[in-house]
Amino acid sequence: MIAAGCAGTGRELAGLIDLRRVGAIVSRTITVTERVGSDVPRIAESPAGIVWETGLQNPGLDAFVSGELLRLARGGARIIVSIGGGTLEEYVRMTSALQGRPEVAAIEIHLSGRDEELDRTVLGAHPDRLNEIVGAVARMSLVPVFAKLPGACDDIVGLARTAVRAGATGLTLLASPPALGLEATRDRPRIGTVKGWLSGPALKPITLRAVFDVAQALPAVPVIASGGIRTGEDAVECLLAGAWAVQVGTATLTDPAAAVTVAKGIVRRLKTAGLESPAGLRGRLRPPEPAAAEANPVPAP
Amino acid sequence: MKRARAEILSTRTIGAYRSITLVAPEIAERSRPGQFLAIAMPEGRAFVLRRHFSIHQASRRGGWAGTLEFVVDPSAGAGTGWLAAAHAHEFLDVIGPLGKAFSYPKRLTNCLLVAEGRGAASLFFLAQELVARHKRVDMILGGRALETVFKPIDAKRLAQTVAVMTADGSLGERGGVLDALPDAAARADAEVVYAIAPAPILKAIAAFCRAHRLPAQVAIEERMGCGFGLCNTCVVPVARTDGTGYENLRACVDGPVFDPSRILWDRWLGEPLPAPAVEPEPAIPNGGDEP
Numbered sequence: 001m002i003a004a005g006c007a008g009t010g011r012e013l014a015g016l017i018d019l020r021r022v023g024a025i026v027s028r029t030i031t032v033t034e035r036v037g038s039d040v041p042r043i044a045e046s047p048a049g050i051v052w053e054t055g056l057q058n059p060g061l062d063a064f065v066s067g068e069l070l071r072l073a074r075g076g077a078r079i080i081v082s083i084g085g086g087t088l089e090e091y092v093r094m095t096s097a098l099q100g101r102p103e104v105a106a107i108e109i110h111l112s113g114r115d116e117e118l119d120r121t122v123l124g125a126h127p128d129r130l131n132e133i134v135g136a137v138a139r140m141s142l143v144p145v146f147a148k149l150p151g152a153c154d155d156i157v158g159l160a161r162t163a164v165r166a167g168a169t170g171l172t173l174l175a176s177p178p179a180l181g182l183e184a185t186r187d188r189p190r191i192g193t194v195k196g197w198l199s200g201p202a203l204k205p206i207t208l209r210a211v212f213d214v215a216q217a218l219p220a221v222p223v224i225a226s227g228g229i230r231t232g233e234d235a236v237e238c239l240l241a242g243a244w245a246v247q248v249g250t251a252t253l254t255d256p257a258a259a260v261t262v263a264k265g266i267v268r269r270l271k272t273a274g275l276e277s278p279a280g281l282r283g284r285l286r287p288p289e290p291a292a293a294e295a296n297p298v299p300a301p
Numbered sequence: 302m303k304r305a306r307a308e309i310l311s312t313r314t315i316g317a318y319r320s321i322t323l324v325a326p327e328i329a330e331r332s333r334p335g336q337f338l339a340i341a342m343p344e345g346r347a348f349v350l351r352r353h354f355s356i357h358q359a360s361r362r363g364g365w366a367g368t369l370e371f372v373v374d375p376s377a378g379a380g381t382g383w384l385a386a387a388h389a390h391e392f393l394d395v396i397g398p399l400g401k402a403f404s405y406p407k408r409l410t411n412c413l414l415v416a417e418g419r420g421a422a423s424l425f426f427l428a429q430e431l432v433a434r435h436k437r438v439d440m441i442l443g444g445r446a447l448e449t450v451f452k453p454i455d456a457k458r459l460a461q462t463v464a465v466m467t468a469d470g471s472l473g474e475r476g477g478v479l480d481a482l483p484d485a486a487a488r489a490d491a492e493v494v495y496a497i498a499p500a501p502i503l504k505a506i507a508a509f510c511r512a513h514r515l516p517a518q519v520a521i522e523e524r525m526g527c528g529f530g531l532c533n534t535c536v537v538p539v540a541r542t543d544g545t546g547y548e549n550l551r552a553c554v555d556g557p558v559f560d561p562s563r564i565l566w567d568r569w570l571g572e573p574l575p576a577p578a579v580e581p582e583p584a585i586p587n588g589g590d591e592p
Binding site: 005006007008009011012013015016028036037039040041042043044045047048049050052054057200201250252253254255256257 | 302303304341342347348349350351380394396523524525526527529530531532533534535536537538546547548549554568569571
């Protein structure tokens, strides 16, 4: 899949990639009303990553449903719509507007925004709110619902349990963690909003850990890995950790065909391992290499 | 827009800059002035994003057919520095041509081209196309010092007049391109202005053009993430055509060439949020609605 915000609006990738060759694309996060987004600069490179903040720029629910959604669907890929908001009502309104739309294969709930009702920094980092919002969306939605858990939280397994109990079909792990970029030579922040989010290859180990922990605790729950996946090997590692599918985000910004390359990499590994489906990689993870001890023997005490 | 694995045909130093010529026929034949390329950085390093460069030359005919030239400033950063050190026969992963090109005037003939520093690279491409359409071209080239003024000699071959401005006076007149603007516009009897420069200079050029009722096109140099419209980061606030506020347009797909009269310059160039040193004094209780 192509992760939220990295698949464009239906026009951008047209000449560069055949979208029918990816499993699905996640739309940019949509809010009820249009958002013009935050001031520039919005992006800065960091070691093996990017610090960014777009302020959820999007045309708003109505314009999305009547335009962008149809354009995205024409590309031939399954569409997962990412919905975001600051109040329960906004999530409910968006779910209801997407109800019965044939273009929508699933809903991904963006939960990293500000909670405007309870005045909290990250809406989805609190089990009470997560339960409420995921519960409302899942009850109304006629398509599968994936909760994209926040990139920084105390207890990812606890939040995962809450989301699943509330009715989520599965989980996307993780959203971008909060980040800050500063410029030493100019005494300035690197992006216009000062505070932003980290994306890119730097995230892979964090993603693997979150996927691993949640998959161990909730083996029957579909987990989509997201964060730092750029190559087929990265994807295979996520599948070994317990993911059911992977999303490719930042890599698409550099290599528009990254998701297709990743998919090919997974297929190649399945062939060499003689497996029929990616599910075969789950639970295939073996214990740490004992050979390391043999190669460098430690004298017995 | 095409993606190609393009061989470097040659590299050369032009003043403070490095120029790189690629063999990329599919991209070259589609390229027009003002458009740019997105070049991937090497694998296995910490660089994540492509780097973006305006097209200096795209040869469709003759012995150089199928080649593309772009210009990098080696001092711009580590990624660009890597590119500046690249050698002939190495391969680059290139996507292009990207963005909207300059449009050529249909009726008007006298074109004034203004560029500061490396931005001049794409104005030379534009100047050639304008001259080929029998337009009169005049140029103002600026830079910090003589080595950052891009190709002042070549400019004389294309343009009727060339005004060169340097901040330290080491070449041409001492000053910035803005200082030369009123005289050059009068001398050239300018009817259209094209400009590439850092945004604050473009803002001043836009004000000049508005005051003198000159149509203008500016190419902006906003920092980009992807270059082909996905990441939504290289945005410029532009007034909506229906008069209802503004929208943030992506410089990579909706630009980089814009009509400067539609850009909300103050909104765009406003200082980034300063870190609040102290919390503001708590307002008088329940008095928050007071202005």
